[in-house]
Amino acid sequence: MSPPSIWYRIVVRCRALFTRTTAEADLDEELRYHVDREIERNVRSGMSPADARLAAKRSFGNIGRHKDSVRDSWGLAAACADEAKQNLRFAFRAFRRSPAFVATVVLTIALGLGLNTSAFTVFDAYVLRPLAIRDAGSLYEVKFHNARNRVQQLSWRQYQQFRALPIASETFAYGFVFARSDRRTLIGEAVTGEAFRVLGGRPMLGRLLLPEDAEPPSGENVVVLSHDAWRAKWGSDSTIIGKVASIHGLPFRVVGVTEPRFTGIGPLPPDFWTPVTAMSRLQGSLDLFGAGEPHVLRSVMRLKHGVDERQAGAQLRAWALAATSDLPDSLRWTHVDLLPLASALPLTPETIAIFAPAAVAFVLVLLIACANVANVMLARGIARQREIGIRLALGAGRLRVIRQLLTESVLLAFPAALLGFLISHWTLAASVRLMYATTPSSYSTYLRVMPLSPDLRVFAFVLVAALASAIAFGLLPAVQATRPNIVQAARGDFDTAFRPGKIRGALVVAQICGSTLLLIVTGVLLRGASVAQHADTGMQTSGVVQLALDDRARRTALERLRAERMVTGIGASRTPPLDGNYPTLGVHKSGDHRVTVAAALFVDAGFFRVVGVPIVRGRSFTDAEERATDQVVIVNEAAAETLWPNAAPLGQLVQLDADPPRGSALARVRTARVIGVARNTVAGWIGTGIGHPIIYYPVSADSAGADILVRVSGDASLARERLDDDVTRVDPSAIYEIHTLDDYVALQRWPFQIFSLIASALGVIALVLTLIGVYGVLSYLVAQRTREIGIRMALGASTMGVVAGVVRQSLRYSVIGGLAGLALALAASRLFASVLFIVDTFDPGGYAAGLGAILVACLLASLAPSRHAARVNPVDALRTD
Amino acid sequence: MGDDKLNLLQGTLDLIVLKLLRAGMANGWELTQNIQLVSNGTLDVNYGSLYPALRRLEARGLVTAKWGVSENNRRARYYTLTAAGRKQLDVERAEWQRFSAALGLILESE
Numbered sequence: 001m002s003p004p005s006i007w008y009r010i011v012v013r014c015r016a017l018f019t020r021t022t023a024e025a026d027l028d029e030e031l032r033y034h035v036d037r038e039i040e041r042n043v044r045s046g047m048s049p050a051d052a053r054l055a056a057k058r059s060f061g062n063i064g065r066h067k068d069s070v071r072d073s074w075g076l077a078a079a080c081a082d083e084a085k086q087n088l089r090f091a092f093r094a095f096r097r098s099p100a101f102v103a104t105v106v107l108t109i110a111l112g113l114g115l116n117t118s119a120f121t122v123f124d125a126y127v128l129r130p131l132a133i134r135d136a137g138s139l140y141e142v143k144f145h146n147a148r149n150r151v152q153q154l155s156w157r158q159y160q161q162f163r164a165l166p167i168a169s170e171t172f173a174y175g176f177v178f179a180r181s182d183r184r185t186l187i188g189e190a191v192t193g194e195a196f197r198v199l200g201g202r203p204m205l206g207r208l209l210l211p212e213d214a215e216p217p218s219g220e221n222v223v224v225l226s227h228d229a230w231r232a233k234w235g236s237d238s239t240i241i242g243k244v245a246s247i248h249g250l251p252f253r254v255v256g257v258t259e260p261r262f263t264g265i266g267p268l269p270p271d272f273w274t275p276v277t278a279m280s281r282l283q284g285s286l287d288l289f290g291a292g293e294p295h296v297l298r299s300v301m302r303l304k305h306g307v308d309e310r311q312a313g314a315q316l317r318a319w320a321l322a323a324t325s326d327l328p329d330s331l332r333w334t335h336v337d338l339l340p341l342a343s344a345l346p347l348t349p350e351t352i353a354i355f356a357p358a359a360v361a362f363v364l365v366l367l368i369a370c371a372n373v374a375n376v377m378l379a380r381g382i383a384r385q386r387e388i389g390i391r392l393a394l395g396a397g398r399l400r401v402i403r404q405l406l407t408e409s410v411l412l413a414f415p416a417a418l419l420g421f422l423i424s425h426w427t428l429a430a431s432v433r434l435m436y437a438t439t440p441s442s443y444s445t446y447l448r449v450m451p452l453s454p455d456l457r458v459f460a461f462v463l464v465a466a467l468a469s470a471i472a473f474g475l476l477p478a479v480q481a482t483r484p485n486i487v488q489a490a491r492g493d494f495d496t497a498f499r500p501g502k503i504r505g506a507l508v509v510a511q512i513c514g515s516t517l518l519l520i521v522t523g524v525l526l527r528g529a530s531v532a533q534h535a536d537t538g539m540q541t542s543g544v545v546q547l548a549l550d551d552r553a554r555r556t557a558l559e560r561l562r563a564e565r566m567v568t569g570i571g572a573s574r575t576p577p578l579d580g581n582y583p584t585l586g587v588h589k590s591g592d593h594r595v596t597v598a599a600a601l602f603v604d605a606g607f608f609r610v611v612g613v614p615i616v617r618g619r620s621f622t623d624a625e626e627r628a629t630d631q632v633v634i635v636n637e638a639a640a641e642t643l644w645p646n647a648a649p650l651g652q653l654v655q656l657d658a659d660p661p662r663g664s665a666l667a668r669v670r671t672a673r674v675i676g677v678a679r680n681t682v683a684g685w686i687g688t689g690i691g692h693p694i695i696y697y698p699v700s701a702d703s704a705g706a707d708i709l710v711r712v713s714g715d716a717s718l719a720r721e722r723l724d725d726d727v728t729r730v731d732p733s734a735i736y737e738i739h740t741l742d743d744y745v746a747l748q749r750w751p752f753q754i755f756s757l758i759a760s761a762l763g764v765i766a767l768v769l770t771l772i773g774v775y776g777v778l779s780y781l782v783a784q785r786t787r788e789i790g791i792r793m794a795l796g797a798s799t800m801g802v803v804a805g806v807v808r809q810s811l812r813y814s815v816i817g818g819l820a821g822l823a824l825a826l827a828a829s830r831l832f833a834s835v836l837f838i839v840d841t842f843d844p845g846g847y848a849a850g851l852g853a854i855l856v857a858c859l860l861a862s863l864a865p866s867r868h869a870a871r872v873n874p875v876d877a878l879r880t881d
Numbered sequence: 882m883g884d885d886k887l888n889l890l891q892g893t894l895d896l897i898v899l900k901l902l903r904a905g906m907a908n909g910w911e912l913t914q915n916i917q918l919v920s921n922g923t924l925d926v927n928y929g930s931l932y933p934a935l936r937r938l939e940a941r942g943l944v945t946a947k948w949g950v951s952e953n954n955r956r957a958r959y960y961t962l963t964a965a966g967r968k969q970l971d972v973e974r975a976e977w978q979r980f981s982a983a984l985g986l987i988l989e990s991e
Contacts, residue, residue, distance in 0.1 A: 027932070030909060030958045033951070034928065037910040040953070 083400070087407035094408060101380060102412065105373050109416035109469055111765065112369030113462060114423025117454075119362045120461045121428060123355055125450040126344045128457055132261040134200025135302070136342045140309075141265065142299045144320050145335040148658065152333055155293040156216075158323055159192075165319060167312045168301035170198045175296040177274070177282045178736050179248035183724060184233060185445050185737060186247065186271040188223075189264060190279035196224075198302060199265070205230075206241040206256030209273055213255075217289040219277025223252040227260040229271035247272070248282050248550070249733030261451065265300065267344040268448040284552040284733075300341070309338050328659040344450055357832070361521065361762050364514045366469060368766050371511045372773045373473040375504050377409070379780050381481030388481050402478045409474025410467065417466035421454070424462075428452050438753060440743035442720065476503065508770075508777045509817040515766040516821025516854045517828070522756070522763035523846030523853075524829075528839030529756040532749045535838065537578065538681030538690040540612030544711055544741035545720045546576060547727075551704045553734035558701060560730050561710055566719055569711040571606030572701035574665070575684065577709070578744040582684035586657035587695060589643045590671070595657045596642050599683035599692060602629075602665060602699035602706070608678060610711045611741070618650045618676030626700040629665055633672035637680050639693035649674050654695060669697045686748050687838050709741070716740040752838065763850075767857055774861035778810055782865045789869055790877025803866040810862035811855075818854050822847070894926070894934045896977060899962065899970040902944060908957040909935060935960060943969050 035056050042052035095102045130136045142162075144152045154162060159173045172195040177188045193211030201208060204227060213222050223245060225234065234240055244251045252274065263269035279288055279296065286292035303312055313336050320333035340346045381388070391401055432452070436444050480503060549557050561567055575583055585600035605620040607613075616637065625632050633654050640649040652674045660666035683692040699706055712719035720740050727734050782789070789802055829841035840846075901907065901915050909931060916926045938944045943966035951957040962970070 026958065029956065031932065033908070033955060033957050034910045034913075036955070037953075 083403070084407070087404050088411070090404060091408040091411050095411070098380075101376065104376060105412045105473075106416045106419060108369045108373050108769065109413065109466070109473070110419035110423055111769075112366035113416055113420025113465055113469065114427060115762070115765070116362045116366050116465055117420055117424035117458065117462050118427045118431070119358060121424060121452055121454055121458050123359075124455065124457050124461075125452050126267060127347050127351055127355070128343060129455060130342055131265060131344060132201070132259075132263065133265065133341070134198070137340075138302050139198070139265070139341040140301055140303065140312075140338040141341055142301060142316060143337040143339060144316075144333045145337065146324075147330045147332055147334045149335070153295045154297040154299055155295050156288050156297065157293060158295075159297050159299060161319065161323060162299050162301075165315060167304055167307045167315050169304045170194065171299065171301040172198045173276065173297040173299050175276065175279055175298060176270075177279060179282055180728075180733070180735055180737075181233070181245065181247050183728060186229065186233070187268065187446070187448075188247075188272040188274055188282075189270045190274050190276045190282070192276045192297075195273070195300075198300070199262075201262040201264075202259050203256040204259040205238070206254070208256050208258070209275060214275035214277050216277060217287070219275040221250060221252045221278055221281070222255045222275065223247060224256040224258060224273045225254060226258050226264075226269055226271055226273075227262070228269060230257045233271070246732070247274075249731070250278075250281060252278075263344070263450065265341050267450060269450070284550045313338055327662075330658040331661055357828075358758075361518060361759070364518055365762050365766050365769075366465070367472070368511050368514050368769045368773075370469050370473040371507045371514075372769050372776075374476055375507050375773055375776055377473060377477035378480060378504050378507075379776065381405075381477045385481065392482065398482045401482045402475075405478035405481060406471070406474050409470040409478070413466040413470035416469075417462045420466070421459075421462050425454075434757070435754070438757075439750060440739075440746040441717075442739045442743050443747055476507075504777050504780070505813065508773050508813050509820070511770050511773050512814055512817025512854060512858070513820040513824065515763075515770040515857075516818045516850060517824045518759070518766045519763045519853050520821065520825040520847050520850030521828070522759040523849035524839060524841055524843050525752070525756040525759045525846075526849075527843045527846045529749070529752040531840075532686060532752040532838050535682075535686045535749075536690060537686060537745060538613065538679060539577065539741070541578070541741040541745050543713070543716050544610055544709055545716055545723060545738065546741055546744065547708045547710070547723070547738045548576075548736040549708060550731075550733050550736060553731040554702065554704070556731050557727050557734040558708070560727050561708065561723065564710075564723065564726065566712045566714060566722065567710045568713055569606060569610045570701060571608070571610035571709045571711075572604045572699060572703075572706040573607050573709060574602035574699050574703075574706050576707050576744070577601070577603075577607075577611060578682070578684065578686075578741060578748065580685050580744075580748055582688055582692070585666075585695070587643075587654050588657055590653035590655055593657075596639070596693060598635075598639050598642075599688075599694045600666070600697065601694060602697045604699055604701055604706075606701065607696075607709060608634075610709045611681075613681055614679050615676045616679055618674070620676055621698040623700075626698045627702075629668045629698055629703075631669055631672040632675045632698060633669065634676040634678050634696040635674055636678045636694040636696075638691050639695055640674075640677050642693050649677055665697070665699070672697065686745070716742060763853075767853060770854070771857045771861045774810060774813060774858050775864065777813075778806060778862050778865035779868070781809065782806060782869045786872055786877045789872045790874040793872060793877075794874040799870045802869045802872070806866035806869050807859065807862045810858045814855050814858035818851050821854070822851065825850070893977075894930055895938060896970070896973045897924075898931075898934060898938060898960075899943065899966055899973065902960055902962040902966070903970060906949075906959045906961040908949075908951060908959050910957070912960075938966070942966075 038056035038059060039049070039052045042055050043049060047055060133139065144154070146152050153175070154173065162173075163171045172192045174189045174191040174195060177190050179186045179188055191209065191214070193209065193214035196208040197211075203224070206224075208224055209222070213220055225240070225245075230236065230240065234245070237243075240254050241256065243254050245254050246252075258273075264273070274282070276288065276297070280286065280294075283296075285296065286294040288294060288296065303309070316336040316338075317334075320336055324332040345351050388401060392398065432449055435449070436447060439447055547557070547561075558570070561570060575581065582599045583601075584597050586595040587598055587600075588595050604626045605622070608615060608620055615634065618634070620634065621630075621632065624630070635643070635649060635654070643649070643654070644652055653671055654674060655671045656666065656669075660670065678694075678696065680690045681694065682688055682690050683694050701708060710723070712723075717740055720738055724735060724738050793799075793802065825847065826842075833841045897916060898912060901912055901919070907915065909928075912935075913926050913928065913931060916924055935944070935946070939946055939960075943963060944960045945963055946958050946960050948956055949959040
């Protein structure tokens with residue numbers, strides 16, 4: 001279909017929108033009737049028909065003016081509608097004449113809008129969109145922190161007290177459960193019976209959980225699947241209700257599937273919900289209702305009407321202090337957070353601070369696109385100068401012409417919005433796919449993405465952003481184009497009064513400045529990603545597989561592992577060595593109360609062998625020490641240096657600074673003797689680097705909760721599958737998680753990769769837009785100065801000199817814009833230096849790369865125009881005009 | 882425009898139209914003819930102001946318009962006085978009479 005016919009149809013539709021047309025036709029007919037009667041009368045009084053017509057017309061006067069005055073009587077709104085109609089018609093006519101211009105503008109703006117819409121859709125899905133639960137606005141998750149600022153969970157007994165507090169109209173509690181089903185890891189929520197009544201979700205199949213499902217102490221093994229899990233992991237089986245699903249080796253009767261929108265209360269929609277009574281069975285943990293009183297419940301409440309967050313917070317804090325009065329001060333619950341569940345992520349200053357830098361980067365790309373279009377429009381304004389000048393000379397008001405030109409901008413913004421919307425749809429789909437593709441494969445089952453479907457807010461955003469960009473790229477050219485002296489314009493002489501070159505130059509410099517900023521950020525992030533990629537963990541991570549075992553099956557699983565021929569070594573660690581956490585602990589040496597913050601790990605002697613960390617001084621743990629959790633400790637070199645800079649560390653005593661929780665493993669090692677010094681490694685997270693103090697306490701592979709690390713011969717990924725098969729065959733519920741240690745490392749590097757990917761995409765787009773912008777301005781300058789160049793060449797200027805002139809202009813832009821961008825980047829770096837790890841925000845390489853890219857782009861952009869300038873034939877040039 | 886013809890006083894056209902429509906419905910052309918006829922050709926109505934005036938009266942709800950058939954069998958737009966128009970005519974006529982009486986007093990006084 002050719003563009004005019006599309007435009008034509010749109011015009012017809014638009015016209016139909018204005019009921020004014022009928023009024024206009026009415027007026028036409030009425031006036032025609034009047035004139036006809038007048039002619040008739042004149043004929044009757046003896047005139048010839050031609051004379052009669054003339055006389056009638058003369059007596060009637062200017063019909064157009066009469067119509068105008070009638071239109072005036074229709075009032076302002078009607079007049080505006082009328083003008084809008086004219087503007088529209090005029091704009092469409094102008095577009096039909098220059099489809100290439102329309103395509104350029106629409107594509108450029110659509111690109112910028114598309115990227116921004118994608119970003120906004122993500123923000124909307126996580127922060128703005130209310131969760132699909134009943135009255136989400138009054139629902140809060142309550143987080144209790146102890147004096148050391150660690151989040152604490154409730155015991156069943158505490159939850160009963162919590163429920164009875166007079167501030168909540170409804171409550172429920174839940175705990176996360178990890179389970180394996182068919183060798184895939186599932187994340188579930190074990191909920192108390194009233195959970196779904198509070199959340200108000202609806203089932204798509206079957207029913208949701210009822211209070212009687214979670215009747216303490218045993219309840220029933222029933223499960224409700226989330227729509228996503230049902231689709232992805234149970235193949236959308238529509239007859240699933242009543243069937244038995246094996247979850248973590250236990251039979252669970254499927255009673256329902258939630259509707260697709262329902263994601264529960266957090267940013268990570270779980271795979272299944274099960275009664276809280278099944279929690280201990282699934283986790284093999286202490287009986288929730290037994291004497292052990294495990295603290296595993298997270299609490300959610302709906303505030304009573306008339307109770308505000310502050311009152312609730314005060315009451316909860318008072319209760320928490322009372323409930324923990326028997327604990328040492330450092331462990332009492334001193335701080336309560338009410339986390340609103342209105343959206344997946346609460347709309348707090350912290351959330352905004354996280355999204356803001358990304359928002360700035362995306363908006364910058366849109367602005368660069370707008371600057372490009374503004375430049376094209378300016379050039380077009382010059383081409384249309386004669387037309388605009390004549391319209392002004394004929395008495396069109398300047399504002400009227402500006403409105404006309406803005407109408408064109410707005411009209412261009414609408415198709416751009418539509419296309420941008422499609423682009424955002426594609427980018428989002430591609431991004432999610434990219435996310436899954438770049439995640440270490442054994443982790444992709446953990447990935448959870450909120451549904452990223454557009455809603456009304458997204459539509460509104462596209463429209464508002466499109467209109468805002470229309471103003472951004474249209475206003476300046478419109479004001480500029482209507483500026484010149486009418487007389488000069490009518491003569492076609494603009495060179496003296498009209499200097500759009502300056503504005504175009506300023507726009508290009510601003511563009512270069514924005515692009516430089518984006519490119520420096522890209523450079524810095526890429527350098528960070530590369531640093532992260534090559535960051536030394538201090539361990540030999542390849543060839544190691546890590547397993548989290550169900551304690552009930554620990555013995556069988558360990559026996560099986562020891563019997564494997566490919567396993568060459570087994571170690572244990574209570575905290576996974578590279579899972580991104582670094583459990584810190586305040587310690588001091590005996591007799592000196594200055595506190596050193598160190599990472600505390602419980603490991604066995606096998607750990608050091610499996611991950612390849614040599615004991616450089618002293619010895620490793622003995623079997624007996626591990627079993628008894630003896631009061632011995634191995635420190636790494638960094639800890640040794642920090643604690644005893646001037647003394648031999650072996651034989652020294654390490655004391656905990658604060659009271660550990662009663663009955664915990666730490667309580668047994670309050671004072672421990674150093675028996676060995678280990679080589680430095682990272683402390684759980686590559687971001688800490690390998691110089692962080694670490695203290696190793698002994699633990700045995702047989703003790704509950706210890707992760708198992710095995711060194712295997714051959715490929716670790718293959719070994720992981722084999723081990724998974726073999727152990728699962730012995731006991732289907734033995735394994736909670738099994739990953740290669742390299743996957744843990746890859747997962748830690750992943751955010752750096754993703755951020756540098758996004759930044760690269762933005763940077764490249766900005767760079768291309770800038771390149772086009774610089775090229776456009778230089779081409780225009782050369783075209784405008786063809787005559788001047790011709791004269792210069794006629795007067796003996798060399799071709800080289802002319803080329804140098806164009807290149808110099810380009811360099812001038814890039815240097816000014818580049819320096820401004822550099823200054824902005826430095827300012828931003830100061831802001832972010834403290835919150836980023838690994839990424840050196842002042843990395844000279846990143847800065848150099850960003851600036852270099854801009855410089856090269858500007859030089860490239862000046863190639864074609866300078867060649868054009870060099871080819872100017874003086875004789876031809878002087879003949880123009 | 883000859884000296885024998887008078888220009889309309891500002892604001893009087895509405896009153897004239899309302900008065901003429903009192904007698905029954907009429908189209909725009911008939912109204913111009915009637916004005917000339919009734920005023921013995923003294924008043925010359927600028928067509929450019931008649932039609933806006935009609936639209937204005939229509940918008941104020943003083944007259945209504947509908948398409949009808951004229952005496953020469955053509956479609957013409959006929960205007961009818963509404964009840965509100967009648968009331969408005971009385972008000973404006975009274976006002977005009979007071980005004981012209983007052984003006985007469987001033988001009989006659991010596």
